[in-house]
Amino acid sequence: xxVLQEISQNVKSIKQLDYAVLARRANQxxxxxxxxxxxxxxxxxxxxxxxxxxxxxxxxxxxxxxLAACVYPELMSSHKLPLDVRxxxxxxxxxxxxGSVGSYLAPTGIPEIVQRMSESIRRRDGGVPCNPDNIFISxxxxxxxxxxxxxxxxxxTGILTPVPCHVTTIMSIKSLGAAVIPYFLSEEHGxxxxxxxxxxxxxxxxxxxxxxxLYVINPGNPAGYVQSRKSIQEVxxxxxxxxxxxxxxxxxxxxxxxKNSEFVSYKRVLAEMGPPFSDTVEVASFHxxxxxxxxxxxxxxxxxxxxxxxxxxxxxxxxxxxxxSTTPVLAHFAMDLMMNPPRPGDPSYPLYNQVxxxxxxxxxxxxxxxxxxxxxxxxxxxxxPRVFLPPRAIQKAKEEGMQPDTFYCMRLLEEMGVLVxxxxxxxxxxxxxxxxxxxxxxxxxxxx
Amino acid sequence: xxVLQEISQNVKSIKQLDYAVLARRANQxxxxxxxxxxxxxxxxxxxxxxxxxxxxxxxxxxxxxxLAACVYPELMSSHKLPLDVRxxxxxxxxxxxxGSVGSYLAPTGIPEIVQRMSESIRRRDGGVPCNPDNIFISxxxxxxxxxxxxxxxxxxTGILTPVPCHVTTIMSIKSLGAAVIPYFLSEEHGxxxxxxxxxxxxxxxxxxxxxxxLYVINPGNPAGYVQSRKSIQEVxxxxxxxxxxxxxxxxxxxxxxxKNSEFVSYKRVLAEMGPPFSDTVEVASFHxxxxxxxxxxxxxxxxxxxxxxxxxxxxxxxxxxxxxSTTPVLAHFAMDLMMNPPRPGDPSYPLYNQVxxxxxxxxxxxxxxxxxxxxxxxxxxxxxPRVFLPPRAIQKAKEEGMQPDTFYCMRLLEEMGVLVxxxxxxxxxxxxxxxxxxxxxxxxxxxx
Ligand SMILES: Cc1ncc(COP(=O)(O)O)c(C=O)c1O
Ligand SMILES: Cc1ncc(COP(=O)(O)O)c(C=O)c1O
Numbered sequence: 001x002x003v004l005q006e007i008s009q010n011v012k013s014i015k016q017l018d019y020a021v022l023a024r025r026a027n028q029x030x031x032x033x034x035x036x037x038x039x040x041x042x043x044x045x046x047x048x049x050x051x052x053x054x055x056x057x058x059x060x061x062x063x064x065x066x067l068a069a070c071v072y073p074e075l076m077s078s079h080k081l082p083l084d085v086r087x088x089x090x091x092x093x094x095x096x097x098x099g100s101v102g103s104y105l106a107p108t109g110i111p112e113i114v115q116r117m118s119e120s121i122r123r124r125d126g127g128v129p130c131n132p133d134n135i136f137i138s139x140x141x142x143x144x145x146x147x148x149x150x151x152x153x154x155x156x157t158g159i160l161t162p163v164p165c166h167v168t169t170i171m172s173i174k175s176l177g178a179a180v181i182p183y184f185l186s187e188e189h190g191x192x193x194x195x196x197x198x199x200x201x202x203x204x205x206x207x208x209x210x211x212x213x214l215y216v217i218n219p220g221n222p223a224g225y226v227q228s229r230k231s232i233q234e235v236x237x238x239x240x241x242x243x244x245x246x247x248x249x250x251x252x253x254x255x256x257x258x259k260n261s262e263f264v265s266y267k268r269v270l271a272e273m274g275p276p277f278s279d280t281v282e283v284a285s286f287h288x289x290x291x292x293x294x295x296x297x298x299x300x301x302x303x304x305x306x307x308x309x310x311x312x313x314x315x316x317x318x319x320x321x322x323x324x325s326t327t328p329v330l331a332h333f334a335m336d337l338m339m340n341p342p343r344p345g346d347p348s349y350p351l352y353n354q355v356x357x358x359x360x361x362x363x364x365x366x367x368x369x370x371x372x373x374x375x376x377x378x379x380x381x382x383x384x385p386r387v388f389l390p391p392r393a394i395q396k397a398k399e400e401g402m403q404p405d406t407f408y409c410m411r412l413l414e415e416m417g418v419l420v421x422x423x424x425x426x427x428x429x430x431x432x433x434x435x436x437x438x439x440x441x442x443x444x445x446x447x448x
Numbered sequence: 449x450x451v452l453q454e455i456s457q458n459v460k461s462i463k464q465l466d467y468a469v470l471a472r473r474a475n476q477x478x479x480x481x482x483x484x485x486x487x488x489x490x491x492x493x494x495x496x497x498x499x500x501x502x503x504x505x506x507x508x509x510x511x512x513x514x515l516a517a518c519v520y521p522e523l524m525s526s527h528k529l530p531l532d533v534r535x536x537x538x539x540x541x542x543x544x545x546x547g548s549v550g551s552y553l554a555p556t557g558i559p560e561i562v563q564r565m566s567e568s569i570r571r572r573d574g575g576v577p578c579n580p581d582n583i584f585i586s587x588x589x590x591x592x593x594x595x596x597x598x599x600x601x602x603x604x605t606g607i608l609t610p611v612p613c614h615v616t617t618i619m620s621i622k623s624l625g626a627a628v629i630p631y632f633l634s635e636e637h638g639x640x641x642x643x644x645x646x647x648x649x650x651x652x653x654x655x656x657x658x659x660x661x662l663y664v665i666n667p668g669n670p671a672g673y674v675q676s677r678k679s680i681q682e683v684x685x686x687x688x689x690x691x692x693x694x695x696x697x698x699x700x701x702x703x704x705x706x707k708n709s710e711f712v713s714y715k716r717v718l719a720e721m722g723p724p725f726s727d728t729v730e731v732a733s734f735h736x737x738x739x740x741x742x743x744x745x746x747x748x749x750x751x752x753x754x755x756x757x758x759x760x761x762x763x764x765x766x767x768x769x770x771x772x773s774t775t776p777v778l779a780h781f782a783m784d785l786m787m788n789p790p791r792p793g794d795p796s797y798p799l800y801n802q803v804x805x806x807x808x809x810x811x812x813x814x815x816x817x818x819x820x821x822x823x824x825x826x827x828x829x830x831x832x833p834r835v836f837l838p839p840r841a842i843q844k845a846k847e848e849g850m851q852p853d854t855f856y857c858m859r860l861l862e863e864m865g866v867l868v869x870x871x872x873x874x875x876x877x878x879x880x881x882x883x884x885x886x887x888x889x890x891x892x893x894x895x896x
Pocket of ligand 1: 139140221287289
């Protein structure tokens, strides 16, 4: 066929996930259950995904009321909606052409919203300045990676990437034609990011690709670690020395619950370190309305803030974003609601605060069950316990053509009706096996 | 700087639009007006954009009510919303994990919605079968072009592209690293697409790139032509002969108002032609909630239907779409509302029908003013009259470093407070000049 040859090799390299096998089987089981087939369980429990709403966590009323009023402004004429909801909706609509969420946005997005975002970031970072011109709203946080990869250079762009890692990032990097340079997080040290390991990974890449960027996830996913200030400083020093662009995936910044953990942004630590670091190390920091206390994955809204980038590069990135213009107006609005939530005294504050805290303090420590070992969970939305599989299970998995942990997950699904995802999906040290499941849901069945 | 070199050449090649100069000046004028500066006009009129809502055209109540109820389901408990609105919202939410628009969608999208879309397409095409597996929802219709370009082949991918052409398409093609092969529409023949011209363009590309696709816009933008069945047959024959992939941008399919014009889809004509055409010529047909009678540009929802593609290619495209997953849940819902609007007998039908017809029958014929000549407008949302500029104006434009038609637009903006866009933005025959403006708005000042 004529076109097959024309489809880029990058796209071809995207493979089906192991998870897909599990998901397909889960769908079948669901059908069987609804047809009355008898199983040891009545309902399937899906703990794979990171979206709280699919786990029956309620969305924030304030957020949904404002968005509904924006979609259907007639709602504002009734007094059923709190005053601050109506005011916010009015303000947001006033930022759109024709006062409608159905208008195209100007390429720059909505300047007033970006301005307010920059103020909110400045507050988060204890006053470190934030230039609105460096903030770009995108359809989800993952999207922005696109601009950072050059697929025309003689040597492939290399990106240092953690193992284990959020799987979508790996797919994005690969499909953009860049090379993944894996560095291993140290499970024994609570999944810590160690500079010696970065060093080793960088050395190993020599000749094969051109390493230009270092991707870090903090707080972590799938492993729920939170980096300390000191750890961040070390990473920044390393990036500075090796002239690496820092891609800081900070989408879980509002999900920290370790008793001694605190989220500090890469940008803030960079500023605190002072020159030469603070004015040379290039950072892109990602955030998303999918995560945090909002959990609005379906709206597709994220942003990237660029630090220390050459204004010429920023201009190119701007042009790229203009060209695609795929971020919906409601995602821009949601960003405003995430960065500027109701304040004490606002009519919506009490309810908002109650729900938000419930989500925030959902502390969770995985108990040690026989055959499991789990690092403390400090942040993020997932836990990644190690599973010690007996040799017989590993042998059986091989016979069925599955990864051992996929095999374990399949058993868990068949016998207990619980869907979790296998560690092989995210990368793991050879000979170790893990499962990942979501902790931001109502059911903590495994530990209880 | 380290990263500048790493930004892909494709991204660098995206240039600022001429239009940006005009938009900047328009912003200034807006400010001046609000500061009380005296001008020959009190208000600025922006006729550049294609989004009806920014032109104060009202969104469809049915659409907005359903979406609001989906965002904030508490609205359904009141009986203020019509029954069919509540039923549709309930049905749509039932298709999401956790019944929330805040959930991630499965990579396949929502199968029941895609199924309903396929039925609607089948009805549109007089019964020509439509396979839901070939339909992909994307964040706006423009996005889907991405998958069709191979930037690793030794010779650049070439795409035959009309002149004049929707400017975003040109930018997308270029930034993907593909080559634009311009073919001229014949202005004297009502902007007709002529096969001899396709032939000439294809010949001219020989050696420079590898022409694999032919992009057509029907109904047209910026030129408001509607292709006849015969014209489509000729294009299909040409594509078949030259083994070209047909990219049929059909987003204006619901905007046809020429007395003797009718929209017929490429897919339908292909089926009617029978073998060998009907089972070999590869077509991608695009549609979007931004256009048609909905005009919901801000939601970012579009789809592509693939015809006669090798299932292996379809699989790659599917993987690519999975990877990015940037289409918001509400865009999926909007798609369902566009493809399955209220029917006679539904409570929302009368109001819906009234507004929809008002939009549809907004017939518009541009009068001949001195210095203007305009082809009849049969469809789409824009008109592209030719402007005959005196040599002195052309000279003056050169002195100011502007394209002559940009210069004309700037004058129109300064002196009359009217913002339209210059033909040079879309491409035009050398020595000819045009302006483009939107006709789907309340104000038809130029002709009245
Ligand atoms: C590390 C990480 N980054 C980003 C995202 C969110 O992506 P998006 O903003 O595109 O929904 C996730 C979602 O699970 C994630 O785990
Ligand atoms: C020819 C053409 N295709 C597509 C689009 C719509 O793009 P989208 O669906 O991304 O909003 C437009 C918008 O003006 C257009 O004119």
